[in-house]
Amino acid sequence: MIKQKLIVQNTLGLHARPAGHIVNVASSAQSSVDLVYSEQRVNAKSILNLMMLAIEPGAEVEFIIDGPDERKIAEELTELFNNKFYEDGT
């Protein structure tokens, strides 16, 4: 099991499109991928769950990834967050 803390760095926060990127990565995983934010833990393969959390810009979230490809998924998620979900153009 891997626990990976990441910071939401894009200007609009975790709205539908970035949430979609996360779901794409999480759904490709054999591992279970959960996201923890303000004491709530949800399945990161569900876009509705992610959107409901209304995660704000600058917030810190934690992923809990458990399974055979946990390392690969953690890396992909880190890259996604570091690139601000490919949407700020900077």
Place this chain on the structure above:
Amino acid sequence: MKMAPKQEIKERQMFVGQAASPGYAIAPTKLIVRQKVSVSRYKIPEEKTASQIEFFRRGLLLARKEISSLRDLTIRMAGEDESKIFDSHLMILQDPSLIESVTSLIQKDLWNASYAFHLHMQALIDSFERREGILKERAQDLKEIYNRMLLHLNNSESSFVLQEEIKECAVITGFSIGPNMLMHFDKEKVLGIALDSGGVTSHVSILARSMQIPAVTGLGNLSESVKSNDLLILDGTNGLVIVNPDENDISNYKKQIEVFQNQKLELFTMRELEPITMDGKYIRLNANIERFEEASEIMSFGATGVGLYRSEFLYFGRDSLPMRKEQAEVYSKVTHQLDPLPVTIRTLDVGGDKMLASLNAEAESNPFMGWRSIRLCLDRMDIFKEQLKALIEAGNRGNLKIMFPMISNIGEIERSKQIYHECCEELRAERISIPKIALGAMIEIPAAVMIVEEIAKRVDFLSIGTNDLIQFTLAVDRSNGKIASMYEPHHPAILRSIKLIVEAAHKEGIPVSVCGEMAADPLSTLLLVGLGVDELSMSSWCIMECKKIIRSVNYDEARAISAEALKLADSKSINNFLKEKYYQKIKNLGISSFITTED
């Protein structure tokens, strides 16, 4: 001093939907309002939970199919960025937490599928609406998904009414509209139809095309954005609606309307003409139909017969199976009305994404490759025989052909024919006369292509179902957005398969037909004709365009072009080659308002 009255400037807005019926209209709009959303609500017995869950999953699948075709269209009309919204819609319809919650409401609380979905979605929408900012806006997306799904989950026609009477010519706008309501409209006054919901194949679209009223469907939230009497431009050829158009739009579209009218007159001269190439090769152009009422319409489009009558529509939307007498009456109506034109009826093709509630079938993990179509019929002899006997009876009143779908081995053909002959014997005992009926096989599974010579020896005709053949050959589910672009009708594997099928059929001296969306695409039409296909079957409103195209080419030339195309190694080069050979010719036909050829 008096202030000048403040003039309200209305915002110009553009909406992209699906081109459901060709033509253009410029007119004020009249709104259709929904009386109330009625969600049927009842508890189900435990043994019905599996079929209700299956029903829910099929609803999701159908909604996803609609949305992915909307997305493709948006990419074409408005660009990649505009289409992103549909990606989230697709993702929501695949959301594991949504599916889990609704499934559990059916399984544990024993709610029927549409109420279970309603319950969960309304709670979600409420919680989104209570929030601020972006989340609140997203509630609108959820509502769209909710509405779209309910259409699939509610079999009944919802009750819609016109907000006010139509006194002058108008474009009708609304979330949805029932076919019955549409038929009651004054055809002179309804210049166009713009709907939030629905797809190209919905009954409303079919009806609009046959009534020759331009229509655009799948417009999302158009009806919530317009007010009654707002001026609209409706472009049913490209699937566009412009609300409060500017001067420029209006003058452009006035020109378009003039062009359209001229082209329409020209196209309708095709009705009486034969579908024959310049050098004299006759290509049958048949219509695909679903309901017997359509039989009367196909003649007005100049069809040479029915190439595919989807008999399953007689079985849908009811709790019991249709009996022989009822079926025979319906089939006879079609054969009798069109006699002596041939009518090819496909035996019950259910399962996959369209299972019958009356069969109470278990949910399957891979329904497309599951218990469906001829496989189901051969297991349920009661259903199969009832239908075959009805068909034989109807064959006495016209020129009927029967085709068996989803054939994958010789055993299925032989068994089906044997049962057919048993039915003949049983009917003879009832002193019913037995007409001569041609029996055919549908080739839509790659295995059938590989053994097509053996199949051809055992039947009177072959019919290629390209929709399934392409999906199975390329292993591509067209409704899956991530790979939809891999659905390539001009893939060399498809061309070569069709060539094999045509050769095997002609060796046995039997005809080959193509029924599938591919038949009506201008470039594919010519490709198929060139591959030696004898008959094409398509939606009836495509027939006149297709006839015009066929009448403009030489058969020998088409043969040579398809032979060249067969040598190419990938669909991209095949597409480019076909465009190079045919594109200018199609453009020169002057029927641009009726066919959308991509550049």
